[in-house]
Amino acid sequence: MSTREAQSEGLPVSAQPPLLQIENLTKVFHIRQGFASQDFHAVDNASIVIDSDKPEIFAVVGESGSGKTTLAKMVLGMESSSEGILRYKNRVINDISRKEMRSWFYREVQPVFQDPFAAFSPLKRIDSYLYETAQNYKMVADKKEAPRYINEVLSAVGLTLAEIAGRYPNELSGGQAQRVAIARALITKPSLIVADEPVSMLDASLRMSIVNMFRKLKEDNNVSVIYITHDLATAYYTGDRIAVMLRGWIVEMGPTERVLGNPLHPYTQNLKSSIPSIKSEEAWDEKVDLAVIETDEYTRIGCKFAGRCPAVMDICHDNVPPSVMHEGRSVKCFLYDDAVDAEKKRMLMPAAL
Amino acid sequence: MGTIIETNNLRAYYITKAYGVERTVKAVDDITLRIQEGEVYGIAGESGCGKSTLLRILLGAYQPPLTVVGGEVIYHLEGETMNAADMTEEQQRDMKWRTISYIPQGSMHVLNPVRRIRDTFHDFISAHRDVTKKESFQLTADYLRDLGLPEKVMASYPHQLSGGMRQRVTIALATILWPKLIFADEPTTALDVVVQRGVIQMLKDVQQKEGSTLVLITHDIGVHANLADRIGILYAGKLVEEADTKTILENPRHPYTRYLIESLPSLDSREERLAIPGRPPALDRPPSGCRFHERCPLAQEVCKTIEPALIEIEPKHFTACHVVEEELSRGGEHVYA
Numbered sequence: 036m037s038t039r040e041a042q043s044e045g046l047p048v049s050a051q052p053p054l055l056q057i058e059n060l061t062k063v064f065h066i067r068q069g070f071a072s073q074d075f076h077a078v079d080n081a082s083i084v085i086d087s088d089k090p091e092i093f094a095v096v097g098e099s100g101s102g103k104t105t106l107a108k109m110v111l112g113m114e115s116s117s118e119g120i121l122r123y124k125n126r127v128i129n130d131i132s133r134k135e136m137r138s139w140f141y142r143e144v145q146p147v148f149q150d151p152f153a154a155f156s157p158l159k160r161i162d163s164y165l166y167e168t169a170q171n172y173k174m175v176a177d178k179k180e181a182p183r184y185i186n187e188v189l190s191a192v193g194l195t196l197a198e199i200a201g202r203y204p205n206e207l208s209g210g211q212a213q214r215v216a217i218a219r220a221l222i223t224k225p226s227l228i229v230a231d232e233p234v235s236m237l238d239a240s241l242r243m244s245i246v247n248m249f250r251k252l253k254e255d256n257n258v259s260v261i262y263i264t265h266d267l268a269t270a271y272y273t274g275d276r277i278a279v280m281l282r283g284w285i286v287e288m289g290p291t292e293r294v295l296g297n298p299l300h301p302y303t304q305n306l307k308s309s310i311p312s313i314k315s316e317e318a319w320d321e322k323v324d325l326a327v328i329e330t331d332e333y334t335r336i337g338c339k340f341a342g343r344c345p346a347v348m349d350i351c352h353d354n355v356p357p358s359v360m361h362e363g364r365s366v367k368c369f370l371y372d373d374a375v376d377a378e379k380k381r382m383l384m385p386a387a388l
Numbered sequence: 389m390g391t392i393i394e395t396n397n398l399r400a401y402y403i404t405k406a407y408g409v410e411r412t413v414k415a416v417d418d419i420t421l422r423i424q425e426g427e428v429y430g431i432a433g434e435s436g437c438g439k440s441t442l443l444r445i446l447l448g449a450y451q452p453p454l455t456v457v458g459g460e461v462i463y464h465l466e467g468e469t470m471n472a473a474d475m476t477e478e479q480q481r482d483m484k485w486r487t488i489s490y491i492p493q494g495s496m497h498v499l500n501p502v503r504r505i506r507d508t509f510h511d512f513i514s515a516h517r518d519v520t521k522k523e524s525f526q527l528t529a530d531y532l533r534d535l536g537l538p539e540k541v542m543a544s545y546p547h548q549l550s551g552g553m554r555q556r557v558t559i560a561l562a563t564i565l566w567p568k569l570i571f572a573d574e575p576t577t578a579l580d581v582v583v584q585r586g587v588i589q590m591l592k593d594v595q596q597k598e599g600s601t602l603v604l605i606t607h608d609i610g611v612h613a614n615l616a617d618r619i620g621i622l623y624a625g626k627l628v629e630e631a632d633t634k635t636i637l638e639n640p641r642h643p644y645t646r647y648l649i650e651s652l653p654s655l656d657s658r659e660e661r662l663a664i665p666g667r668p669p670a671l672d673r674p675p676s677g678c679r680f681h682e683r684c685p686l687a688q689e690v691c692k693t694i695e696p697a698l699i700e701i702e703p704k705h706f707t708a709c710h711v712v713e714e715e716l717s718r719g720g721e722h723v724y725a
Binding site: 210211238244250267269292295309311 | 551580581582583584588608614648649651652654655658660662663
């Protein structure tokens with residue numbers, strides 16, 4: 036079964052065009068060392084569909100250097116794609132350099148970044164970002180109307196204009212600044228927010244307030260969210276569907292409860308068992324192998340996880356595994372490929388975690 | 389096993405004076421700690437609660453505006469008892485890295501980007517011991533092999549290594565002289581879960597090999613659960629609860645600790661979890677009475693005016709809360725259960 040068939044099978048069929056359609060998207064970077072040049076695929080053949088009839092939170096998880104941010108940047112038009120097609124509401128958005136295209140696209144799709152203090156200039160009052168966005172995108176007819184509209188948007192993130200008016204970013208806590216960043220993204224009434232590690236700079240206690248807010252935005256404001264993170268626990272908590280990335284590949288994708296509740300790919304199993312548990316009886320007893328050098332895994336010929344996989348087979352070293360549908364999600368692994376000898380697989384199948 | 393480091397009523401404030409306005413930030417206020425030899429002591433709390441300030445004082449690596457205004461830090465090292473305030477600069481320098489070591493947070497900024505890893509190790513070892521390059525390379529190679537790091541790390545430059553490998557090299561660097569007392573400041577923050585697990589394993593290995601004492605600072609309770617023997621919870625510059633790890637996780641008594649533990653998302657359930665309301669107070673004007681009372685669901689009149697003392701509510705379990713104290717004196721059921 037091809038990747039595309041696999042994906043279309045796992046999704047509900049809808050009459051409306053999908054909100055976002057990512058088809059076989061690839062990004063190739065060239066590394067030069069002296070005269071030698073090497074290609075490496077930061078994102079390799081990724082296909083994701085986000086439907087428009089029901090808002091959802093789509094989580095993308097993976098280690099650092101797995102291509103999650105490159106994927107987000109391509110969706111946001113901040114990085115060009117090498118191959119593949121990006122469609123938003125049935126319009127191709129691989130190139131959004133035309134002005135009217137840009138203003139349409141950024142009205143619909145808005146980013147939220149990792150570090151709110153890096154996103155706002157320390158020399159500008161933080162509310163000026165809200166006023167500017169509202170005016171640039173003509174969300175308000177005139178200046179007098181702006182405070183009322185901004186206050187309305189801020190209330191969606193649990194703030195009021197009075198709390199932040201005239202203040203500089205350093206006067207706000209990390210959680211508040213991140214809320215303002217999200218409010219700024221909401222000004223244009225987008226249908227999709229791409230949030231790249233929005234909580235990794237925040238404390239555990241503040242994390243939950245931001246993550247709860249994404250859930251609320253989905254329900255109250257009909258906003259879909261692509262939630263990029265390395266934190267599996269919050270991904271499980273918020274995500275309706277999840278894609279697990281490894282060195283540019285999507286190795287497992289499907290409903291969050293299935294993928295993280297019963298992970299099939301050995302890499303997802305490895306990820307899940309590495310979450311530190313606060314229950315004393317669940318402390319780790321076995322050791323975990325780590326990648327030494329990230330580019331070594333990127334340039335591997337066969338499966339990129341073969342070097343660390345506990346269930347590695349001979350076939351994995353030289354061949355790229357296919358994406359197959361298995362138990363309601365797509366898995367990119369030979370263990371679930373019917374063409375591989377069943378007897379051999381049974382011996383190697385890692386115990387369910 | 390005795391105490392290796394202790395603080396008595398330690399107070400450390402940031403005192404700044406600008407345009408005639410004096411500002412005092414009470415980052416560490418009246419903290420008494422006894423850290424035992426050979427244990428892993430975890431310090432937990434939100435950002436801005438004084439964790440890193442406390443670490444700086446314990447390490448003796450601070451300068452104005454941070455000032456110790458009261459209390460003392462006492463080391464019991466190599467059979468000697470030393471008060472940090474009486475030590476000369478040479479004594480402190482000699483002690484650092486050799487007997488007291490420190491694992492910083494951002495490994496990216498620690499290793500010299502233009503030197504190979506083995507050269508960084510040589511610089512480090514030769515500052516404390518009289519060794520030739522060959523000897524220090526041998527020492528480094530043996531140590532890295534012991535810790536399960538691959539040989540090729542030695543000849544690499546920092547940028548060639550993955551983030552997790554770099555963090556582990558930093559840990560190896562900080563511990564190669566077998567210090568008795570190791571401080572780790574957020575050693576796993578910003579690492580992803582698989583790498584974090586590798587780093588925790590390595591810290592455990594290093595600590596157990598020589599029976600060193602490890603003081604671990606992180607806001608991540610999950611990391612504490614897997615590494616620490618005892619945990620102290622800091623809130624707004626005060627120690628609010630202290631007990632062994634199991635007690636803290638299974639029977640926390642201070643409302644703040646309960647919030648911290650309950651707000652953790654897990655893979656067991658997707659039910660809505662509440663974040664702690666409000667935010668940590670600014671430490672230049674800390675709230676009166678119990679510093680948590682503005683965010684506390686159980687706050688009573690007494691909490692607003694009188695500061696609760698840290699009391700032992702059961703053997704080796706200390707907490708500072710009026711509500712818990714009152715409950716104990718009545719001998720009744722838990723208010724929240």
